[in-house]
Amino acid sequence: MKPAAFDYHSPATVDEAVKLLVELGDDAKIIAGGQSLMPMLNLRLAAFDHLVDLRRIDALRGIEVREDTVWIGAGTTHSEIGRSTDIRTHVRLLNEATPLIGHFPIRNRGTIGGSIAHADAAAEYPAVTLALDAEFETVSPRGVRRIKAADFFKGLWSTELAEDELLTGIIVPITRGRCGYAIEEFARRSGDFAIAGAVVFVRLDADSKIEHCGMALFGLGSSVIRVASVEQSVIGMIVDEVNPETIGTDALSSLSSVPADLHGSADYRKRVGSLMVARAWCRAVEEARND
Structure with a gap:
């Protein structure tokens, strides 16, 4: 068309x-x-009477x-x-x-x-x-x-x-200091939109306590989601005392609803999303330890 x-x-x-x-x-x-x-x-x-193309604007x-x-x-x-x-x-x-x-x-x-x-x-x-x-x-x-x-x-x-x-x-x-970052997603095929995904950013102090945590989910709601409750719950904890599986479970349980479509039910997305959070957490923490 x-x-x-x-x-x-x-x-x-x-x-x-x-x-x-x-x-x-x-x-x-x-x-x-x-x-x-x-x-x-x-x-x-979608249909519009006018399209304003920004490609010629070098300042952008x-x-x-x-x-x-x-x-x-x-x-x-x-x-x-x-x-x-x-x-x-x-x-x-x-x-x-x-x-x-x-x-x-x-x-x-x-x-x-x-x-x-x-x-x-x-x-x-x-x-x-x-x-x-x-x-x-x-x-x-x-x-x-x-x-x-x-x-x-x-x-x-x-x-x-x-x-x-x-x-x-x-x-x-x-960001500076002992920082670690990770993004994990699951899609049916490479390049497809994610069925569920997670982004994790952590910063550790000299004693390996968590100074800062940023966590966002995608593919699990009507918009991207900041998981503030889980972020706050780990601040001040020694990183080795944090269970990645618990973090994943808590992150998804904090959502009021999860969409369902042809790619998966809400329960399926929750299970996949929890795993993506846990994987991203482990990778981010490992990077922060070695930073």
């Missing part, structure tokens, strides 16, 4: 893009890499280390993130998540901003940014603002972004 007819716009600057969003209102949709939007348009699951691309943070332009592709030495050095979890996203052609066209703004519940980048306490830089006619990842994801394909607001960058804190 082919998409319904639309008018195509290709602004060269952020200001031009925001102006178009204001002028066109509800009839406009932003397209970044198009790897999620175009299949929906082709299948007539790039990766910069800025003191205690790493700034990633919203138009930066998955492949660029996967090749970046700065990402590999300072945000290893993003580097580790990148090969799990779709297939090589998708990673060449898809952008981190597109993934974040699309807010698919089974996507890797939203879960990683949530676990790492990232912030999102946006611009609108009202100016620039930052939105914490914890406040950004509202539900299935739903975010805090206003209709006239453009996501311009992702700001990730640089």
Whole structure:
């Protein structure tokens, strides 16, 4: 199938893009890499009178280390993130998540901003940014603002972004100390969306007590999920005293509901999700011990 007819716009600057969003209102949709939007348009699951293509806007691309943070332009592709030495050095979890996203052609066209703004519940980048306490830089006619990842994801394909607001960058804190990171997911085939997945970040003190924990789940709800209750429960504990299986069970028991579909029942997803949390926990802890 082919998409319904639309008018195509290709602004060269952020200001031009925001102006178009204001002028066109509800009839406009932003397209970044198009790897999620175009299949929906082709299948007539969505239709818009205007598409605003961001690919010509150079200011939306790039990766910069800025003191205690790493700034990633919203138009930066998955492949660029996967090749970046700065990402590999300072945000290893993003580097580790990148090969799990779709297939090589998708990673060449898809952008981190597109993934974040699309807010698919089974996507890797939203879960990683949530676990790492990232912030999102946006611009609108009202100016620039930052939105914490914890406040950004509202539900299935739903975010805090206003209709006239453009996501311009992702700001990730640089973590230091004895840190460990891991992402684990289960999918039917390589490149498929995850049936269940987990992201874990831990930081240990000199006595191997847990100083900080970030944990996010994906594929297990209508949005990515921060497991704050489990994070808080392990703070101050000696890491060897934490049972990975218990962490996995507690993380999934904290969910009010888990979706069921053709890929698996709610109980099946819970079992798989619990295992993904336990595996991610073990890998993150091992890395932190050796850091």
